[in-house]
Amino acid sequence: MIRVLVPSGALGLNYDKAALQTALDMNPDVIAIDGGSTDSGPAYLGQGVSKYSRQSTKVEWAGLMQARAQLNVPLIIGSAGTCGSDSAVNWMLEITKEIAGELGQKLKIAVLRSQQKAPDLVAAYNEGRIQPLPHAPEIDAQTFAQCSNIVALAGAEQISAALNTGADIIIAGRTTDTAIISALPLMKNCHAGAAWHGAKIGECGALCATNPQSGVIIVDFDNHGFSVTPTAKSSSATPQTVSAHMLYENSDPYILHEPGGYLDVSNALYQALDERSVRVTGSKWVPQPPYTLKLEGARICGYQSVSFALLRERRYVNNASQWAADVKRKCAEKVIERLAVSTSEFDIQLRLIGHSASFGELETRKNHDSVELGILAIVTANTQQLANEIAKILNPYLLHHPLTKAEEQPTFAFPFSPAEIERGAIYEFCLNHVLVVEYPMQAFSLEVTTCG
Amino acid sequence: MAELGKIVKKVRSKNAGPFWLTIDIFCNSKSDYQHICSHLKTQQIAAVFSLDITTIKRFNIASLNVVKFSFPRPFVQGSIHDPDMHGASWAALLAEVEIDDLAGGN
Numbered sequence: 110m111i112r113v114l115v116p117s118g119a120l121g122l123n124y125d126k127a128a129l130q131t132a133l134d135m136n137p138d139v140i141a142i143d144g145g146s147t148d149s150g151p152a153y154l155g156q157g158v159s160k161y162s163r164q165s166t167k168v169e170w171a172g173l174m175q176a177r178a179q180l181n182v183p184l185i186i187g188s189a190g191t192c193g194s195d196s197a198v199n200w201m202l203e204i205t206k207e208i209a210g211e212l213g214q215k216l217k218i219a220v221l222r223s224q225q226k227a228p229d230l231v232a233a234y235n236e237g238r239i240q241p242l243p244h245a246p247e248i249d250a251q252t253f254a255q256c257s258n259i260v261a262l263a264g265a266e267q268i269s270a271a272l273n274t275g276a277d278i279i280i281a282g283r284t285t286d287t288a289i290i291s292a293l294p295l296m297k298n299c300h301a302g303a304a305w306h307g308a309k310i311g312e313c314g315a316l317c318a319t320n321p322q323s324g325v326i327i328v329d330f331d332n333h334g335f336s337v338t339p340t341a342k343s344s345s346a347t348p349q350t351v352s353a354h355m356l357y358e359n360s361d362p363y364i365l366h367e368p369g370g371y372l373d374v375s376n377a378l379y380q381a382l383d384e385r386s387v388r389v390t391g392s393k394w395v396p397q398p399p400y401t402l403k404l405e406g407a408r409i410c411g412y413q414s415v416s417f418a419l420l421r422e423r424r425y426v427n428n429a430s431q432w433a434a435d436v437k438r439k440c441a442e443k444v445i446e447r448l449a450v451s452t453s454e455f456d457i458q459l460r461l462i463g464h465s466a467s468f469g470e471l472e473t474r475k476n477h478d479s480v481e482l483g484i485l486a487i488v489t490a491n492t493q494q495l496a497n498e499i500a501k502i503l504n505p506y507l508l509h510h511p512l513t514k515a516e517e518q519p520t521f522a523f524p525f526s527p528a529e530i531e532r533g534a535i536y537e538f539c540l541n542h543v544l545v546v547e548y549p550m551q552a553f554s555l556e557v558t559t560c561g
Numbered sequence: 562m563a564e565l566g567k568i569v570k571k572v573r574s575k576n577a578g579p580f581w582l583t584i585d586i587f588c589n590s591k592s593d594y595q596h597i598c599s600h601l602k603t604q605q606i607a608a609v610f611s612l613d614i615t616t617i618k619r620f621n622i623a624s625l626n627v628v629k630f631s632f633p634r635p636f637v638q639g640s641i642h643d644p645d646m647h648g649a650s651w652a653a654l655l656a657e658v659e660i661d662d663l664a665g666g667n
Contacts, residue, residue, distance in 0.1 A: 147579050150639040150646045244580045244616070244633040353625055356585045360577040360631035362620055405579075411641065456641060467650050469642075471611060471635065473657060489641050537640055538579040 110331045111294045112137045116176075117324035118313035120144045120169055120186060121161030124324035128341035132325050133176055135340070139272075140177055141289040143312060144201065145188030147405060147538070148358075155407035155536030157196035157258050163204065170201075171208045174278070178214055183272060185279040185289045187263075192405075193283025194258040195224040201280050206560045215561035216278055219271040222554045223260045223282030225404065227253040229552075230544070238545040239404070245541035252539055256406035259540065264368030264402070265304075266549035268292035274557050282553075283405065285367055286312040294330035302392035305372040307335030309365055310354050310389070317354040320344035334390035336382055348379035351387045368403075368549065370396040399545045402552055406540035411456075412493040413532035414500035416486040418507045419522040428512055429482050430475070433459040436506040444499050455499055460485040484521075493531060500529040566656025568663055569597065574652035579638035582648045583631040584655055593663060594626035600661045606630050609654055 114137035117124040121144075145153075149160045159166065170186075177184035190197025202220060209216050230253040233239050239248075253259060260283035269292045271279040281289065290308035295301060310317045311328040318326065323341030337346050355362045355374055365372040373393045382388045420426050437457050444455060460466040462483030465475055486503055490496040507528075509518050546552055566572050570587040577583040586601070588594035598621050607614040612632055620629040635651070636643035645651065 147638070148576055148647055151579070152639070242580075246580075246637070349625070353587075353627070356583070356622075356625070356627060356629055358575050358577050358583065360581045360583050360618060362622060362629060413641075458642065460644070467644055468654055469644065471609070471654060473609075473654065487641070535641060538638060541578070541580045 110329055111297050111299055113290050113293065113311065113328045113330070114140045115290060115311045115314050115326050115328065116140065116142050116173060118143065118316055119146065121165050122324070123165075123169060124314070125341045126172070128323050128325035128339070128344075129172070129176060131340040132327050133179060135327055136180065137182060137327065139183050139185065139293045140173060141185045141187070142173065143188055143286050143289065144186045145191040145193055145197075145283070146286075149191070151407040151536040151538045154192040154194065154260070154405060155257050155409065155534070157192060157194035159190040159197055159200060161191065167204050167208060170204060171212070174205070174208055174212065174214065177277065183277065183279060185268065185281065187268070187281045187284035187286070187289035189280050189282060192258065193223050193260050193281070195222055195282065198222060198280055198282045205278060205280065209560045213561065216559065217274070217276045218558050218560065219274045219276035219279045220556050220558065221263060221267055221271045221279065221281040223263055223284070225259040225261055225552060227256070227259070230259065230404075233544055239542050240401075240545065242403070242541045242543060246539055248540065248542065253406070255408040256539065257408060257536070259404060259406040261402040261404055261544055261552045262368070263553055264288045264549065265292040265295050266368065267553050267555075269296050270550060270555055272296065274555070276557060285403075287365070287367060290328065298332070299330040300332055300334060301394035302372065303330055303333070303335040303389070305365065305367060305394055306374055306377060306389060306392035307337065309372065310337055310351055313354070313357065315339045315341065315344050316357065317351050318344045318346040319350055334388060334392070336386050336388040338386040345385040346387045348381055348387055351389065352377070352379045369400050370394060400547075400549060401543035401545050404540045404542050404544050405538065407536040408539050409534045410537040411489040411491060411535045412496045413535050414488045414493075414496040414529045415532055416500055416504065416507060416528050416530070417524060418484040418486070419481055419524070420484065421481040421522065422519065425512065425519065426479055426482055429461050429464055432510065432512055433461060433484065436503075436510050439510070440499075440503045440506050443502055447502065448495070448498060450495065454491055455495065456489040457499065457503065458487040460487065489535060493533065497529065497531060504528050562659040563662035564656065565601065565658045565660055569593065572652045572656040574648055574650070574655070576634070576638055576648040577631055580634060581631055582634045582651060583629065584652060586628045588626040588628070591626060594623065594628070596663055597628055597660070601628060603630070605658055605660075606632070606655070609658055610635055610651075
């Protein structure tokens with residue numbers, strides 16, 4: 110049997126210290142935690158930075174490094190620094206060394222890098238080794254060099270290679286959420302379907318149980334299935350909470366694609382072991398050659414400047430759509446006239462908060478009364494200078510534009526001075542593709558370093 | 562008629578990667594689940610989100626009393642017109658869809 114401790118859904122989300130100690134007392138074989146996701150948008154990958162506070166990351170990681178030292182088992186972080194780029198991996202390595210120095214720990218650290226080089230991907234593209242997933246954006250050979258960062262999602266094989274170095278700590282770049290949990294059970298010949306299914310159930314920590322905030326869970330893997338137990342006193346896993354986790358952030362609740370194949374849980378059986386634990390059997394792993402790696406890439410798609418204003422006067426609130434459309438049209442005309450640019454070089458959005466900012470044209474309740482409306486004005490252009498100029502041309506309209514020519518000039522509320530907030534470069538995800546490789550480590554590098 | 566959100570336990574939406582959105586409708590009981598299965602049409606989802614119906618994946622999951630829909634995000638995550646990075650607010654739009662109420666379709 111292999112026992113995996115998952116402290117929480119992501120480093121930076123915190124974990125219950127008492128629940129962590131309870132889990133450590135159960136003598137896990139490995140501690141595995143996810144460090145990232147695409148869920149907060151393309152800027153983190155585009156900039157190669159972490160979403161979470163450095164100090165929160167350090168405090169939580171120090172707690173896990175002490176836990177690891179207590180048991181002398183490997184500690185793995187996957188998708189380090191949110192996006193798993195080389196810069197994010199280096200950031201995590203620097204934090205790790207800093208903590209090791211403060212705690213006086215001597216460590217062997219394996220660093221698995223997932224960052225891809227554009228020329229390698231251009232070659233793969235020209236060889237037909239980059240293939241689109243459903244609803245992928247159009248790409249060409251130039252797309253790769255346009256990205257500031259591209260990562261490939263490592264699977265269990267690459268994490269296994271890192272574990273085989275005998276490292277105390279593994280800092281991995283982008284990985285699938287599941288690979289850091291499934292790797293050791295697969296290396297020890299546990300049931301492959303159970304290894305991947307248990308990893309999927311465990312990847313968000315206690316989100317598969319009744320008290321998601323508590324974080325810590327234990328997943329036990331063997332030759333037939335797996336069982337999951339949250340260790341906080343307030344939390345319990347039930348067949349309902351565990352099976353429902355297959356729905357979460359999955360477009361298909363039965364199938365999960367991973368490097369080398371897919372998990373099929375159509376015939377999985379979820380049984381309560383006791384009041385807190387659930388046993389799962391019947392999950393199936395289906396190997397599917399060729400071996401593929403999912404790619405994520407982000408590139409700059411413009412620069413933004415935003416402003417915020419408020420409408421409170423009843424007549425303006427009630428006619429806000431018409432007012433906003435008029436402001437946008439007049440501003441665009443002046444931009445074209447004064448800056449000698451074409452309509453394709455800029456984009457002006459006025460999102461009416463309290464009216465239709467969530468769903469835009471799809472909103473079905475636009476006619477409900479609001480006390481006031483927020484105007485979130487977003488200017489996007491090809492350069493920051495142009496975005497700033499357009500936002501400044503927009504300002505007099507946001508401040509004074511009347512509904513009709515016949516009325517006295519109104520003045521609207523601005524909470525900030527200066528009125529414009531420079532947002533800098535804006536990134537977009539531009540890959541939803543897989544890379545076909547001949548062997549798992551082809552797109553990755555592994556190095557071992559020591560500290561202390 | 563009744564709002565979907567008022568006759569089920571929960572309507573939840575979330576990103577399934579940057580390019581897909583997934584919505585889970587959790588029903589209170591087996592009979593409610595069967596009612597939702599037969600009265601909530603995939604065509605309604607297409608209309609609410611302005612989608613080509615052939616892009617929608619539907620899963621009626623009896624073991625969980627859940628009806629799940631997955632489809633390409635209305636805006637790609639983080640693209641300049643995307644209003645919701647995490648995709649969680651879209652559930653509210655579906656929760657307000659009117660369907661025949663549980664008492665029996667009048």
